[in-house]
Amino acid sequence: MNWGALDRYAKSLIKEAAQHIKHSFFTEIEISAKSSANDLVTNIDHEIEQFFIKRIRRDFPEHRIMGEEGFGDDIQSLDGFIWFLDPIDGTMNFVHQKRNFAISLGIYIDGIGMLGYVYDVMADDLYSAMKDEGAFLNDIRLPSLEDTTIEQAIIGVNASWVAPNRYVETAPMIDLVTKCRGTRSYGSAALELTHVAAGRVDAYMSMRLSPWDVAGGIIIANEVGAISSTLTGVRPGLLQQETFVVANKSIHTQLLEEFIVLKK
Amino acid sequence: MNWGALDRYAKSLIKEAAQHIKHSFFTEIEISAKSSANDLVTNIDHEIEQFFIKRIRRDFPEHRIMGEEGFGDDIQSLDGFIWFLDPIDGTMNFVHQKRNFAISLGIYIDGIGMLGYVYDVMADDLYSAMKDEGAFLNDIRLPSLEDTTIEQAIIGVNASWVAPNRYVETAPMIDLVTKCRGTRSYGSAALELTHVAAGRVDAYMSMRLSPWDVAGGIIIANEVGAISSTLTGVRPGLLQQETFVVANKSIHTQLLEEFIVLKK
Incomplete structure (x- = not known):
């Protein structure tokens, strides 16, 4: 696997999905409740998850996907490549604030986290990491944490x-x-x-x-x-x-x- | 009083102060505690308050200033023009997060709020309002709030x-x-x-x-x-x-x- 290429692929996919999310503010967002009145979901959550899944299945047919909205695979083990996707994490913020929500994506192989992404869409802050290669906010490396109390x-x-x-x-x-x-x-x-x-x-x-x-x-x-x-x-x-x-x-x-x- | 001109003056002052705050991230910030271990203040809070006060006293010598850091006037009544200034609101965030803090300024006359500003420095979001003229986030008008439960x-x-x-x-x-x-x-x-x-x-x-x-x-x-x-x-x-x-x-x-x- 060319991890650098996969990293570029994932970042590009995330940024493209974010454009769809931002455009959605000019249309009517349909909101419904899932497990409880405060567990919200929208048509945009669904559309973004389907966008990711369609692309990943086309380009990486052997990879499996676990997505919040259930359009992915039924994952019972961590074997092989798995993409963990939350198309909109913080849906209540998305609906109520139109900010402070994120696209979250983690790519694992046999249970080992290899590539991680959290994109704060409205702030345009992309947090990313590759295993053993450090973490970044956009292009700036995040320093190791100092001890605290x-x-x-x-x-x-x-x-x-x-x-x-x-x-x-x-x-x-x-x-x-x-x-x-x-x-x-x-x-x-x-x-x-x-x-x-x-x-x-x-x-x-x-x-x-x-x-x-x-x-x-x-x-x-x-x-x-x-x-x-x-x-x-x-x-x-x-x-x-x-x-x-x-x-x-x-x-x-x-x-x-x-x-x-x-x-x- | 030309309120439009005062509004432009205040906004300009706030944006200039924000530049000083951002530059401070490239220098050593001195942190100390005020009333308790969690009530923080820095040299930047002091410098920014003094910057505002020097300018306001020069350009509006008859106005009074109540500032968090105590460099302003001893205000015992709301008579006349008063500028209420917090040079850095959310000092703990300023120190710990380098974001999510604001410059807060309110200009009152005889206890009536005329011009209000809250500037989220790192997000570059300036919230402002003039009495009876509506509130704005940068140049976009904030709509009246809808009822909720x-x-x-x-x-x-x-x-x-x-x-x-x-x-x-x-x-x-x-x-x-x-x-x-x-x-x-x-x-x-x-x-x-x-x-x-x-x-x-x-x-x-x-x-x-x-x-x-x-x-x-x-x-x-x-x-x-x-x-x-x-x-x-x-x-x-x-x-x-x-x-x-x-x-x-x-x-x-x-x-x-x-x-x-x-x-x-």
């Missing part, structure tokens, strides 16, 4: 984590929110992963993410030394919905041991 | 609001976080005001803000029909630190009556 950290945690929920204990979470320097919440898992990779936020966590939400961003975060795992500390399996945390290496273990206490 | 609303609320605190009752806040469509937190009061004005977020609240944090954004939000008040529902007094909420008109009262319950 909980007291100096900005944590990407939504207010719903502090409200009683069925995943984590509330008291240690309140402790975290109180101890850290500040909290932020942006509404797109893929973009929050890039914020961690760029050192803008020192950790991001979610109670339930799908492989296409994180597959691209994990590769980017990995190249600057951030650690991604489930909330039980194991490597994301990328075959089903899981809990998720990505953090600066110097606070990842402490977050899991002291502050994110899973309910029994 | 709590269930459809995105609420700008930090995780610390849901943790026990000395300002508001926790239970109704948990209720709000659970009922609304989603929450966001960006770390700059001035920018969060513009998100409400642009309809990206439907409400934003804070337990303690100073006049310079909100004076510019209030004028912008007001022009699209958003309501600003303290958490007790009265108009911000702009002479001291106060609680603050800005919201889409259709949910402002409900937020104060049902969800933001002040501790006795």
